[in-house]
Amino acid sequence: MSVPNSKPRRAVSADRVDGRAKVTGGAAYGADRSPDRLAHGYMIVSTVANATIRSMDVSAAERAPGVLAVYTPFNPLPLKPSGFLGPVRVPLADKEVVHHGQPIGFVVAETYEQARAAAMLVSADYDERPAAVSLEAGLPGAKEPDSVDGGPAVVTVLADGVGSIDEALRAAEVTLAATYTTAQQQHTPMEPHSAVTAWSGGRLTVHSSSQGAGVLASDLATALEVERGDVRALGPYVGGAFGGKYATYAQTRLAAAAARKLGRPVKTVNTREQVFTATATRAATRQEVTLGARRDGMLTAVRHDAWSGAAIGSATVEAGGHHSSLTWYASPNIQVGAKYVPLNVPEATIMRAPGEAPGSFALECAMDELAGELGIDPLELRIRNHATTDPHSGKPWSSKHLLECYRTGAERFGWSRRAKEPGSTADGDWLTGTGMATAVFPALRFPATMKVRFQADGTAAVSGSTADLGTGMWTVLSVVGSRALGLPAHRIKPALGDSALSDAGFVGGSAGTASVGSAILAAAGEAQKALIKLAVEHERSPFHGLDPDSVRYENGRLTADGGPSEDFDTVLAATGRPGVEAEGSSAPDQSQDYAYASFGAQFCEVRVNRWTSEIRVSRMLAVMDGGTVVNEKTARSQILGGMVWGLSSALHEGLHFDSAGRPANADLAGYLIPVNADTPAVDVHFLDHPDTRFNALGARGLGEIGIVGVAAAVANAVHHATGKRIRDLPITLDQLLD
Incomplete structure (x- = not known):
């Protein structure tokens, strides 16, 4: 089945905008940040899978060199439930252990090595219970979820006159029945989950890999009971995610809460084993x-x-x-x-x-x-x-x-x-x-807002809080911006991975390009209108006084019918403006x-x-x-x-x-x-x-x-x-x- 205007075209094949920075070490990932007075956090995780913690002995850890604080369920950090996909378990909020490797403590020290060594000194006493780990053995106790994708857990489509799926199968000339199993998996991103958190004047800045900087900022604002505008999340480079960096896991929330309590920045980086057990699968x-x-x-x-x-x-x-x-x-x-x-x-x-x-x-x-x-x-x-x-x-x-x-x-x-x-x-x-x-x-497609800014140096900035998980979003911004503005790709300056930028939502569900790309097209159109408006209204502009409907934008130039034709940077120079910008939004508006x-x-x-x-x-x-x-x-x-x-x-x-x-x-x-x-x-x-x-x-x-x-x-x-x-x-x- 084809549709109108579906004739194949020659695709663009551009090099990655971020490629050189990544292969030369110029790309700064979350844990690469080290602000002044930085302290280091290390998570303590459970050694059993199903238990109640009776007690934890932290005395040796608290006396260990360089240790600033030890937090446990008996001395928790204040955090509230939060989560973009539903509340994620609040770390240290109770004494119940529901799986091996669950975060049950957090040590903060002057160095990573000191925090890790002190964490090894903490002991926990458990009331342990048998663990349920076999899917097969647990089938008799299986439960139906309230919904799947917003619909019922069981969906049936039947032809007229057919009473049930079993009736339809009995009437088939041939039937085949088989059982298939798949193993539990981990995302195993190359970059482990991490966070670098710092407070200043009641505002939090967090550097962390995320599938949406805005989502991360919102999650932390809820968890820490602060205004959304008081949290800035940054993660322009992400070393793999695949769904595993949607949620705001324990390490980020603990680091942010500890940094506020201690009054100094805190960095934490999960070990590889902690990635397997303290995130999700x-x-x-x-x-x-x-x-x-x-x-x-x-x-x-x-x-x-x-x-x-x-x-x-x-x-x-x-x-x-x-x-x-x-x-x-x-x-x-x-x-x-x-x-x-x-x-x-x-x-x-x-x-x-x-x-x-x-x-x-x-x-x-x-x-x-x-x-x-x-x-x-x-x-x-x-x-x-x-x-x-x-x-x-x-x-x-x-x-x-x-x-x-x-x-x-x-x-x-x-x-x-x-x-x-x-x-x-x-x-x-x-x-x-x-x-x-x-x-x-x-x-x-998901809602997204992007910004396009014409700049006096002849470049155009295309920006939004979207993320690049290694999927090529940096390059998408450049390619779509180039197409929308008629400029060569080297004149497009993309920016992303910052919750302070236009709210471009999150990247997931294979919806990133469709959502962000549509928003860029809308923003480009609005920016062109803003440029024309400046050109006809500013007294020093060569287009001053003209009817805006007579001025058109094409491939970086403004041209008036029977009048002047100038590059946009010339217009900006004439008006003394460093740039002109506009946002554009896209939402799932398809039929x-x-x-x-x-x-x-x-x-x-x-x-x-x-x-x-x-x-x-x-x-x-x-x-x-x-x-x-x-x-x-x-x-x-x-x-x-x-x-x-x-x-x-x-x-x-x-x-x-x-x-x-x-x-x-x-x-x-x-x-x-x-x-x-x-x-x-x-x-x-x-x-x-x-x-x-x-x-x-x-x-x-x-x-x-x-x-x-x-x-x-x-x-x-x-x-x-x-x-x-x-x-x-x-x-x-x-x-x-x-």
């Missing part, structure tokens, strides 16, 4: 998928039930079915459900493609299994069940070129050469196989008559050693339909990174807990992620059809869709290579050994 899941179909492959019923772990006191769910089976394929009967199991594990939060990543693994593996049952090519099965409208809402898609993704991908990957029988292709000691999967991610999403097809080839069962992914391909590609270089990087993460989910990642609730691999030695040797050649191709029904820029999100189908594509390829169907992630050697 992606929950483990169990998913049951049942597909009903005709013998020609057309789906007649889909049921997808998902269970996920949740920290005690939380009702967070990883809603796999809601974020996949509900909208991906054309079936007249669909039911999805979500439940959570309370566990003594770190809390869960959003992580790259929350719901979509685990949900696609279950659905796309089930689709492959159904294709095998019916003797239909897996790609052909997906083409037959292509949804021209959203199966849940019934609305047409604003723009959808998924069939083109399938066909382009098949041609680029060489899908037609694929052997029909699993386990039938070998290269010496290596069995080879190929797999593919669909990828879908909703197109989202509610359509459904909006980005689409893709992902393919991979694996090699499995017939003797050791070692798995090597040898090549991957993604063909993506994400609307306008604002900057091809950084967009490709986003898809490539997402696919590497999908490979990681398939073969490497899993956070494991022992029976007492202690994480067994809370470090980058035991928690496996891919390195260069694990990563094959990755081919990324964009269709680049602008979606002007979604926004004026025509761009939809690309940050998260890259991960969505990869784990399933890898698992499907492993099955094609070996004939063995693995339904549990990560896939390990023992699962393949006879």
Whole structure:
């Protein structure tokens, strides 16, 4: 399905604006700041997973060299509940321990080493209880959340005359039912969570990596009971986030409260193990998928039930079915459900493609299994069940070129050469196989305000409090600003990551470019109006006295019909003004008559050693339909990174807990992620059809869709290579050994 004005165009491919600063060490991250009189904080974390703290002995720590203060639940710092996605557990607010590694104390000393050494001297006495850490064992006690994405926990779509999803499945000519599991994961950003906090005149300045400086400032204002305007948050460079830096975790709130109480700046940096336990994770899941179909492959019923772990006191769910089976394929009967199991594990939060990543693994593996049952090519099965409208809402898609993704991908990957029988292709000691999967991610937009300022030196500043998580937002501001103002990119001066700038909201949900880019277009239009107004009203302007409707802005110049034509810096010089600026805002104003999403097809080839069962992914391909590609270089990087993460989910990642609730691999030695040797050649191709029904820029999100189908594509390829169907992630050697 195409839309008007969707002819592909040549995409911009600009170098990263922030690239040189990052590779030369010029980029200052949160913990790189060291103000005068700086003190250092170190968190004390629990050594048990489920207990009440009876007492804590801090006497030795308080006497240790350089120690300024020791805070515990028996001597807490004043903090209130706060949180953009709902209240986050207030550190030190009570004596209850609900997971291993929970912050239970905070030491502040003159140096980091002194704070760490003193923290090791603190002992805690617990009334310990058995820990619940097994999702499987906890299934009988699973609970339904009050809502999923604002809707019901169970969603049912039935054709006329069908009484239930079970009735629809019983009527199917062929049914397939299978259970799939995914492991708990951690965001593992390269830059650990940190904060540098300082008070002056009752106002707080905090340097910390965040997915939205404004969100961080608001969270801290609520937690510290001060006015929002009295908190300034800065984080222009973020060393990875992926959803894990949405919330304001314990280290930042403790540092800010301690700095106020001690009257001096406080810096705290989580250790790598503290990142694993004192922030948040992606929950483990169990998913049951049942597909009903005709013998020609057309789906007649889909049921997808998902269970996920949740920290005690939380009702967070990883809603796999809601974020996949509900909208991906054309079936007249669909039911999805979500439940959570309370566990003594770190809390869960959003992580790259929350719901979509685990949900696609279950659905796309089930689709492959159904294709095998019916003797239909897996790609052909997906083409037959292509949804021209959203199966849940019934609305047409604003723009959808998924069939083109399938066909382009098949041609680029060489899908037609694929052997029909699993386990039938070998290269010496290596069995080879190929797999593919669909990828879908909703197109989202959030409110954002940006500012554009024409400056007397001939440059234009484009600024807002948005964040760059490594995704390329610095460059988006430059590229979109250049396009909106008709100026070369080197004359655009971007600024971001500061809550004092225009409120551009937060970056997440793959909505950053669509939200901020639209706001830049609006701000550019308003700034041009302000420039023209100055030009016709200022007595020293060469355009003074002219009708503003007769003056137009084009590519950095003002031109009057039959009159003068001057560069904007000349006009500013003539008027003695250093600059003229305006804000522009964007909100989700797209028509509610359509459904909006980005689409893709992902393919991979694996090699499995017939003797050791070692798995090597040898090549991957993604063909993506994400609307306008604002900057091809950084967009490709986003898809490539997402696919590497999908490979990681398939073969490497899993956070494991022992029976007492202690994480067994809370470090980058035991928690496996891919390195260069694990990563094959990755081919990324964009269709680049602008979606002007979604926004004026025509761009939809690309940050998260890259991960969505990869784990399933890898698992499907492993099955094609070996004939063995693995339904549990990560896939390990023992699962393949006879």
